[in-house]
Amino acid sequence: MPLICRNCGLGLQGGDDAAVFVCLNCGTAHEVLEKGLVAFSPLTAAITTELAVAGVTHYLAVWRMAVTVTAAADSAWERIRKATAPGPAYLYVPAFSLMRAVMQRLGVSLTEVQPALELDRGLLGSGDRRPTLTEVGAGGGAGGAGRAGGGAGDNRSGGDGALGAAVAPGPDFGTYSPVVVGRQDARTLGHFVYLAVESHEAREVRSVDYRLETLGEELLFIPAVWDPRYIHESNWRLLLREFDGLVA
Numbered sequence: 001m002p003l004i005c006r007n008c009g010l011g012l013q014g015g016d017d018a019a020v021f022v023c024l025n026c027g028t029a030h031e032v033l034e035k036g037l038v039a040f041s042p043l044t045a046a047i048t049t050e051l052a053v054a055g056v057t058h059y060l061a062v063w064r065m066a067v068t069v070t071a072a073a074d075s076a077w078e079r080i081r082k083a084t085a086p087g088p089a090y091l092y093v094p095a096f097s098l099m100r101a102v103m104q105r106l107g108v109s110l111t112e113v114q115p116a117l118e119l120d121r122g123l124l125g126s127g128d129r130r131p132t133l134t135e136v137g138a139g140g141g142a143g144g145a146g147r148a149g150g151g152a153g154d155n156r157s158g159g160d161g162a163l164g165a166a167v168a169p170g171p172d173f174g175t176y177s178p179v180v181v182g183r184q185d186a187r188t189l190g191h192f193v194y195l196a197v198e199s200h201e202a203r204e205v206r207s208v209d210y211r212l213e214t215l216g217e218e219l220l221f222i223p224a225v226w227d228p229r230y231i232h233e234s235n236w237r238l239l240l241r242e243f244d245g246l247v248a
Contacts, residue, residue: 005030028122031182041121046120049241059123060177061094063093064219068215069210077194094181119220171226190212191212222238
């Protein structure tokens with residue numbers, strides 16, 4: 001049965017596995033709770049890369065979580081927190097895929113980098129704030145990004161264990177990704193991302209003694225292009241200035 005946006009009356013986007021449905025007409029998101037569909041406004045990040053963009057731009061759903069963490073003084077999180085002070089440090093949980101590699105690689109990258117995002121309310125609000133970019137033919141360096149290929153951005157070249165669906169060769173979700181990780185699941189997966197952050201730079205196996213409490217979460221859509229050359233970023237190039245150093 002199709003779900004209808006309570007704001008504008010048009011159909012909501014989202015497949016059978018969706019945890020949050022979106023309305024591309026009015027830019028709202030709709031979460032299924034016990035009392036029914038609850039609408040809220042997600043945030044869309046502007047493209048801030050200073051480099052040319054080749055390929056079709058997609059927007060990937062990510063939960064940005066405000067947390068308090070009690071950990072050792074020499075922990076990776078303490079280093080991140082001090083680097084962002086006096087501003088807050090956020091934990092990022094990818095919401096468009098349940099693949100283990102996506103959760104770990106993109107979640108760790110965003111959490112470690114703590115990008116300075118330029119955010120607009122809703123799904124359609126960031127278009128007027130994009131910088132001028134040199135467009136390199138559609139699909140140029142991205143291997144035809146945006147053509148039908150895989151599901152829910154589950155993208156990698158084999159070998160990685162999955163928390164959900166099977167590996168797919170590329171995105172087939174159009175401009176905005178699906179949201180397959182809900183708010184409550186994001187709080188649980190936040191622990192997975194946190195431990196991945198702590199172990200990312202560890203030179204030896206050791207136990208991690210910590211306590212993590214989630215204070216709140218926001219659903220963001222972050223611009224990216226699909227590019228199989230970015231295997232260490234789960235084949236996504238994030239169109240944010242903080243990730244420009246990864247571009248050859």
